[in-house]
Amino acid sequence: MIKEIKSYEKIEQYDTEITEALADNYKVIIENLGEDVTREGLQKTPERAAKAMQYLTHGYGLDPLEILKSAMFTEDHKQMIVVKDIEVYSMCEHHMLPFFGKAHVAYIPNGKIVGLSKIPRVVDAFARRMQVQERLTDQIKNCIQEALNPFGVAVVIEAQHMCMQMRGIQKQNSVTTTSSFTGAFEKDKTRKEFISLVSNKLS
Ligand SMILES: Nc1nc2c(ncn2[C@@H]2O[C@H](COP(=O)(O)OP(=O)(O)OP(=O)(O)O)[C@@H](O)[C@H]2O)c(=O)[nH]1
Numbered sequence: 001m002i003k004e005i006k007s008y009e010k011i012e013q014y015d016t017e018i019t020e021a022l023a024d025n026y027k028v029i030i031e032n033l034g035e036d037v038t039r040e041g042l043q044k045t046p047e048r049a050a051k052a053m054q055y056l057t058h059g060y061g062l063d064p065l066e067i068l069k070s071a072m073f074t075e076d077h078k079q080m081i082v083v084k085d086i087e088v089y090s091m092c093e094h095h096m097l098p099f100f101g102k103a104h105v106a107y108i109p110n111g112k113i114v115g116l117s118k119i120p121r122v123v124d125a126f127a128r129r130m131q132v133q134e135r136l137t138d139q140i141k142n143c144i145q146e147a148l149n150p151f152g153v154a155v156v157i158e159a160q161h162m163c164m165q166m167r168g169i170q171k172q173n174s175v176t177t178t179s180s181f182t183g184a185f186e187k188d189k190t191r192k193e194f195i196s197l198v199s200n201k202l203s
């Protein structure tokens, strides 16, 4: 597992033992798929795949609550704060194939605001794991609610699932939208305001 997340390109951030164990498994997988793992193009593939998979799941090494707590500020601002169009890359836990799209996050502060960059960081911390879109949506909402105790949190995620595009039902254009709300966003008026602020992005 990646221990410290700063630059993912540095090889020393990948735990050697885990990388070797994963690479050994990938070697078997490649062979089981009928390929020759000793041919030039595939020689380093088990190690590359091992690192790629660790990167794609590096959220397990992050503490989303701590990310928020690291940059909270007292502020008497009571209006809705919306961070929209946050790119999401996650891994479907059923097929271990990517799902990807955008997250739109809002909250109404109750005495505390959070550093803006921490919202996409929290999205990433939960997305970079084996996930289902519904749980990802709820986890982001719950984390913001717990850290900031705001008047309300709203999270909407729109995503395309490779397991529905490259295989299986093979629907190339279907987009799944999930949403999760707390507090003030359970009220029609507030929810509508949020939806209208992000609606040009909602299909
Ligand atoms: N609810 C939900 N389902 C998901 C998500 N990602 C993938 N799935 C679904 O997980 C289900 C797994 O169903 P199974 O019938 O066990 O697997 P499968 O035979 O590969 O299913 P097909 O994809 O229909 O071929 C599929 O319907 C996927 O579309 C997600 O984020 N949320």
Ligand SMILES: [Zn+2]
Pocket (backbone or CB within 6 Å): 092, 093, 094, 095, 096, 097, 161, 163, 164
């Ligand atoms: Zn899937």
